[in-house]
Amino acid sequence: MIELKNVSKTYYSKANGSDAGAVHALKNADLYIPKGTIHGVIGLSGAGKSTLIRCVNLLERPTEGSVTVNGQEITRLNAQELNRARHRIGMIFQHFNLLTTRNVFDNIALPLELMGRSKRAIRERVLPLLELVGLSDKTHQFPAQLSGGQKQRVAIARALASEPAVLLCDEATSALDPQTTGSILELLRDINQTLGITILLITHEMEVVKSICHRVSLISDGELVEDAVVGDFFTAPRTQLGREFLNDFLQLAPPKELVDRLQEAANDSTHPIVRLTFSGDAVSTPLISQLARECGVDVSILQAKVESIQERTLGLMIAELLGTPEQTQQAMNYLKSHQLQVEVLGHVQRDD
């Protein structure tokens, strides 16, 4: 398990620690990740993701707050105790951080050597790890001879060498192509399921969250602004930033020619363009035909998509509502009363 309580991190560019030039990279972060779960933290560049994950193993020491990992409050440990605690916290990085002068076996063996393990014990630990990550045939190769995905597999095996209970993944798939990303995420899911390791990963990609996370937090300008199970986050993000991540992921934006015609203000000769998001029962209810019957509104569908997210179905649609202002307002109220999220993107002039 991992628990952050009220964790803040401020970087000072001046040696005297004055507030001028201070960067508040993490602000009062609270986060609880139960044992055996996979938790994603998503955010834009510069939001504080790396700072947050590096506070978990004290690569960055928080300015304030407590960090508990595997039941141990690690900000209070002395150097020796922290070193021991870190054996139970593995970490992998975007650029793998392998030692180029060591072959695959020796890279994985490194943490065990540093722990003073015997040659025999090291061999007994490294060989099954090579098997686990599917690199038994690459034992004597050097990093330069490996693909990006293979390098990340070595890094994962190295991170697992000291039998951690927690694995931190710092943008672990960001340097990989989509197919390789898929295979690394599958490996992480396997490790979580078979070894029961708790995984905290940071990413800027919704696909990563969708693929393997149980829960997700959204970080914005150093603050954790959402924390939800993945199905909820994808079907009903609570913040504007969450909705923007979702819309980018679904690539559901109005066509360019429509955007050029959109105006903010409505009047008697305009129709609203709406983005509808629906999940659960609403996906299978014939709401569009009901709209025509109940409110006298015609619906012109401009784009539509149905996504399956961890056993939840999410429907999205961009549509033009055709009717009088009273009818279209009534239609939007009707949709909202059926648990659809209705976002008015703008209004277009009627053609007639």
Ligand SMILES: Nc1ncnc2c1ncn2[C@@H]1O[C@H](COP(=O)(O)OP(=O)(O)OP(=O)(O)O)[C@@H](O)[C@H]1O
């Ligand atoms: N060592 C440092 N000294 C000063 N400022 C820093 C330091 N490290 C990070 N920052 C600043 O803290 C803020 C958060 O940075 P951080 O790297 O945690 O964000 P991020 O979400 O991981 O970004 P990215 O996705 O681009 O890596 C940024 O404004 C960054 O410039």
